[in-house]
Every structure is written in C-alpha cells, then in structure tokens.
Amino acid sequence: MKISTLVLLSGLFASSQAFAGIAKVSKAEASSTYTEEGNYNASRVMDGKQGTSWVEGEDGSGLGSWVELTLDGEQTLSGIRVWGGDWYSEEYWSRANRPKDLEITFSDGSTEKVTLEDAFKPQVFTFSKPVKTTTVKIKIKSVHAGSTWFDTGISEVQLLTPTKNPLDTFTASASSEAPADGDGSYVARNVGDAIGDSLWCEGSEGDGTGEWIQLDYGKSVDVSSMTLINGMASTFPLWMKGNRATGATLTFSDGSTHDVTIANSIKPQTITFPKTTTSSVKVTFTGVAKGKEYNDLCLAELRFD
C-alpha cells in the first residue's frame, strides 16, 4: 500500500491537529531546506502526516540545523512526539540521516535534550517539567547516519499538552490488523495519533464487514459523538483504492448498542448519538464501500467525545 505524497489535500487533517492533548502550531521555520527535488519545507513537520518531512539543506550532515515551531499563542507543554528521519517510506528512512540528539529551546531560553533511538517509529519524550512557551526550536546535535543520503530530516513533531480529559487517553484493539509493509504498520492504535496517513487496516479475507475496532478508556466516561477519518485517507487516489465504512454498530461496555451511518467521505466527520456512560466503545462495521484495488477496510483516525 503505497502512501504517496504526490497528491496533497491541503487542510484535510486540520481537525486532527486540533485534537486535545496536542498543541496547535501556527507556523514552522527552518535554518535551511533541501530544495533539489521534492518539497521538504519546514511546514512539513506540522502537516499531520508522517509521510512528509522537513529536510535540511546544508552541506554535510546538517549538524546545528534547526526547525522552529511557533505556537498558536502561549501554551503549556509537557512533552514532544517526534517522527525522526524521512518517513516517505521505510526505505527512504534508512537511506537518509535520522536525527539522534536534539536540543529543544523554548521562548524563555530554557532547554531540554532528547536522544532518539534509531528506530522507524514515533518516539515520545516527557519534559523534565511542564513549560509555558510560544516557540519551540528543535536543533539537530547528532545523527544516525543514512546508507545513501547525508541530509537529515524530521517528518513530524507533535507538541504534547497536559490533559485531564479522560477521552484523550485510550488503548485500541481490533478484530484483525493488516501486516506492516514498507509504508509502516496498520495497527489499531494508529487511529489515535492525530496523523492522517497512519492507518488501521483490518487484515481479514473479506471486505471488512463484521470486522471491529474497540477503544478502551480504563474508566467510565460519557460519550455522545464519534469523530473519524474514513478509509486510506493519506491521499485521494489512495483513498479511492481502499475500502471505506458506510455503517457500524457501536457496542458499549454495558452491552447496549447504537447503529450509525458513516459517510463515504475522505473528510473528517462527526456522528452524534445519545449520551452514554461506558468504559469502552466497540465499532463493528456493518456496511462497506469497495475500493478499486485493495480489499481492506481502513480508518485513519477515530475518537469519541
């Protein structure tokens, strides 16, 4: 399943960025940008997609290069989630440099240092203490060397905010998961990362009808709406190739159920239902619109409020 970055739908994932627990970023600037081919602008670290990256344009490995995020006003940050390297594909990731040590500087001049493992996975770091800031400057201090290319990139950064909303934290499980490939994994938890091109895809023989995904909160919560991004929503051509949900039954922890209709749309959608107190919601798909190429049902994002 090729996650192409060639066709971008600007604004598509804006609502993902607004999910609670992740700070809103208004712009990104960088010390330099790789310009020989492709688009590796600084804004690519904040576009809600793991398959697009900022890459520095210095000679050599780009040590000392930085990308600076300007927040939408002053916000309190508790940590950072980083997709280091060029996540266009796992092959690209291994061929280009990945950042290792990062120095993070806030608007008050204070700093945090984090060290990334050399692994094709998002990495979360909790700051030594919460910090109020209007900017976050991320400087590359050392790298894990690529096999072919010696420029260093960062595909995505999420700035994490302290949250007391119990609906922000959940574990996800599913009836099946498609196996990982060169574009990454298709595990259930990909619906909860606010990243539009990380997908849960079921891995059954059929078209996805009868398959399910479940979110568990570990405590009682009140829910009355479901927000989702339906299908392989990375790009419109890819979305057309994969299966999309058209209906589902929601099952709550007391065994009660509610049937919903899901729009066959690539846009984020919110579906409301009667307020229910539950510790989990299981979404069992009852209708599927078939894609042109892949017979897997996928969701890019899913949450309840």
Ligand SMILES: [Ca+2]
């Ligand atoms: Ca990106």
Ligand SMILES: [Ca+2]
């Ligand atoms: Ca996702």
